[in-house]
Amino acid sequence: MEIFNNDKTYDFMGKKVPFLAISGILIVASIVLLLTRGLNYGIDFVGGTVVQVKYEQEAPIDKIREVLKGTSYENSTVTEFGTKEEVTIRFTGSSSDITNDVSDVMNKILVPTGDFEIRKIDMVGAKVGAELRTKGVMALTMALLAMLIYIAIRFEWRFAVASIIGLIHDVIITLGLISLFKIDVNLDMIAAILTLVGYTINDTIVVNDRIRETLQTTKEQNLDLLINDSVSRTLSRTVLTSFSTLFVVVTMLIFGGEIIYAFSFTLFVGIIIGTYSSIFIVSPFIKFLGFNTDAYRSKEAQKEANKKEKAKLRAMYEQGRV
Template sequence: MEIFKTENIYDLMAKRVAFLSFSSILVIASIILLLTKGLNFGIDFAGGTIVQVKYEKAAPIDQLRDILKETKYSNAVISEFGTSNEVVIRITGSTSNLTNDIGDEMNVILAPTGKFEIRRVDMVGPKVGGELREKGLKALFFSLIAMLIYVSYRFEWRFAVASILALLHDATIAMGAVSLFNVEVNLDILAAILTLLGYSINDTIIVFDRIRENLQSTKDTLLENVINISVTKTLSRTTLTSLTVLFVVATLLFFGGEIIYGFSFTLFVGVIVGTYSSIFVASSFLVQLKFSIEDFKAKEAEKLKIAKEKARNRAMYEQGTI
C-alpha cells in the first residue's frame, strides 16, 4: 500500500535547515522546561506513599485536605484519579514507623468523610527511590551506547552519530512534554522512553539502510539527491507503521485509565516526534556531518577487494595450490 507515490521524489533536504531549526527550537524549549519547571517525580523515584481511595459518591476533596492538615500527613497532595469519586493521596517522604499500616490509619482518619474503600497503598523509601532513579539513568545511558556501537558496526560512524543525535532529540522533546503537562514521572515513564528509543532507532535504521543501498548503486555524487530518493521510497512504510502504532497508543491514552496514562502519553508524543525525526532530522544530520559518497564507495570497493582476495586464497587452498 502506497500513501506517497514513489515516482514523485520529494526534495526534503532542500528544507533541512528549516527542519533542524524547528527541532532546535523544540529541544531548547524542552531543556528550558526541564531546568526551570523540572519533572514531577512520583514515589518510584522521589520516595513516599500513595493511597488510592474510592468513594461511593463524589470524593469530598476539600474536606479531605482539611482533615489531613490536622494530622502528621499535612504535606499530602490530593488529586482526582480518573473519576470524581476516586482520589489519590500522595505523601512525600517515608513514614516514621513502618510497622504501622497506613491503610488502617487512613481508614480511621478519613472515617468522617463518608463511605469509601482503600484500593491501593504503595510505599517506596527515599533510598530505594534514589537507587531506582540512578539505575534508570544508567539504563538510558547504556542503551544509547549499545545503539551507537551497533549502528557504527552495521553502517558507518556518521550514520551512528546521526542516529544517536536523533534519539537524543526524541527523548528530550518527549521529556519536555512530560514536564509541560506535569505528568508524574515513575518507572512507567522510563519504560516508555526506552520503548521510544527502540522504536525510533528501528525507523531510522530502515531509512539509513535504504540510503546505503542507493549509495552502492547510484552514480549520483550529491548526497542530498540520494537521501531524497531513499526517504521517498520509505515514506509510505514509515507513515503506515507510525499511524498503526499511534492508533493503538491513542486508544491506551484516552481509554486506558490513569494507571497507564504516563506511559501512553509519553509514547504518544514520542511516536509523533520519532516519526518526524526518522524522516526529516536523522538524514539532515547525516548531511551536516559531511558524509562523502566518494569515500563511502572507496571503502566499499576496498572491502569487496579484500573479500575477493580471501575467497581466491580459500579456493587455492582447497585445490592444494597453496
C-alpha cells in the same frame, strides 16, 4: 498500501533549514522547561507513599484535604484518579514505624468524608527511589551507546552519530512535554522512553539502509538527491507504521486509565517526534558530519575486493594449492 507516490522524490534536504530551526526552538524550550519547572518525579524515584481511595459517591476532595490538616499527612497531595469516585493521596516519606499501619490510620482519618474503601497503598523508601532513578538513567545511557555501536558497525560512524543526535533530540523534546504537562515520572515512563529508543532507531535504520542501497546501486554523486530519494521511497512505510502504532497508543491513552497514563502519553508524543526526526532531522546531520559518497563507495569496493580475495585464498587452501 501507498500513501505517497513512490515515483515522486520529495525535496526534504531543500527544506532542512526551517525544520532544523523548528527542532532547535523545541529543544531550547524543552531545556528551559526542564531547568525551570523540572520533572515531577513520582514515588518510584523520590520515595513516598500513595494511597488509592475509592468512594461510593463522588470523592469530596476538599473535605479530604480539610480532615488531613493537623495530622502528619497535612502536606499530602490529593488528586482525582481516573474517575470522580477515586482519588490518590500522596505524601513524601514512607511510614518509619512498621507497627503503624498507614491503612488503619487513613481509615480513621477519612471517616468524616463518607463511605470509602482503600484499594491500594504503594510505599517506596527514599534510598530505593534514588537507586531506581540512577538505574533508569544508566539504562537509557547504555541503550544509546549500544545503538551507537550497532549502527557504526552496520553502516558508518557518521550514520551512527546522526542517529544518536536524532534520539537525543527525541528524548529532550519528549521530556520537555512531560515537564510542561506535569506528568509523573516513574518506572513506566522509563520503560516507555526505552521503547521509543528502539522504535525510532528502527525507522532511522530503514532510511539509512535505503541510503546505503541507493549508494550501491546508482552512480549519483549528489548526497542531497540520494537522501531525498531514499527518504521518499520509505515515506509511506514510515508514516503507515507510525499511524498504526499511534492508533493503539491513543486507545491506551483514552481507555487505559491513570495507571498507564504516563506510559501512554510518553509513547504518544515520542512516536510523533520520532517519526518527524527520522524524516527531517537525522539525514541532514549525515551531510553535516562530512559524509562523502566517493569515499564511501571506495571503502565498500575495497571491502568487497578483500572479501573476494579471502574467498579465493580459502578455495586455494582447500584445494591444497596454498
